[in-house]
Amino acid sequence: MRFPKNLGLIDMRKTEQLVLDAINGGINYFDTAYIYPGSEEALGAILEKHRVREKVYIATKLPIVICRGPEDFDKFFDKQLKRLRTTHIDYYLLHMLTDEASWEKLCRWGIKDWIEGKKKSGAIRQMGFSFHGIQNEFLKLIDDYEWDFCQIQYNYAGENFQAGVTGLKKAAAKGLPCIIMEPLLGGKLANNLPREAAGLFKKANPQLSPAAWAFRWLWDQGEVTLTLSGMQEPAQLHENLALAAAAVPGMLTAGERETFRKVLALFNASYKIRCTGCNYCMPCPRRVNIPACFAAYNTSYSMGLVQGMQQYTTSTGVTSEHTSGAGLCVKCGNCEKHCPQHLPIIASLQLVRKRLEPFWYRALIFLARLLFKPHGRNPRGSGNSPAGLAGKA
């Protein structure tokens, strides 16, 4: 999901180098999904080009939220094999299985027979599910089928969120390997910690980056089988390889645990909207850049209001003709259905607008546009035009 990108598209040159360096460094598990734009194709092309398919395990996912019936299982699976240029998937997951009712619906559609058939033919080697629901549902789901593995969101800022530590321990006690997603909470635990929190980490150990602290928190727990770390840069890859090589369960000291407790208190005070930047809610039909709005809002608490407003202005182009700011939302609700964090996106966008587009700010933009309005433009404009935004102001 987090392959290096350029203008929104996967940067194949950088991605190819990163994947090859990862394999050479000993990484053998690559996680992708049908719905990650261009990701399966990119991975398949790189593995085929360098003839390294057999050196790695591929994990990918059935997009159950867009399955309309049992015929879609094969339709998506066959397409995935083609995209990944392979004859089999090593680790196949039901993507975003959130509750028992969804599992029962899939069972009525014959998913169990379908899985058994694929495993028998060797097209699927291990079967699991990725989870973004509430803990009770996770505890039921792990007993509902003979899964080979499961995948949960887990990090030091969300020890009791979704499946949480209870889910992790219950799954591990059943012998179910646990793959961890969002170990850095969409990068927030690496790059967006409040200054004071980052300072606490640095003071405790100047050699470790905030990302390193977050990984070590996970690897300290013996129940964690594997972390999906979403690396984008060679430096991140090399840092992670070195950290992983030195990781052993139970490695955290009492002093380090105390540092986590203090950092978490600061982080929670600034992380107001718990968006991970996964983009599942996108695109918005009104072109609202939802994750960018939430990232700027959180920055306004972690780094200060001025920095948050600056980030909002540049990342949503709220002063330009092609804005993607929170004010464009028409509350259609499309996005909320897809958010794995179950965020109240519509209400949260209103908070963003109130804080980052205060009345005086919108009035300034309105005046600026009146003064500097380019010739020949429709003065009323559309929702995305300056006049459209000014109308809302």
Ligand code: SF4
């Ligand atoms: S509710 Fe608002 S943000 Fe969400 S998809 Fe609709 S217009 Fe876009």
Ligand code: SF4
């Ligand atoms: S609002 Fe939800 S779906 Fe959208 S980017 Fe954030 S976490 Fe992902």
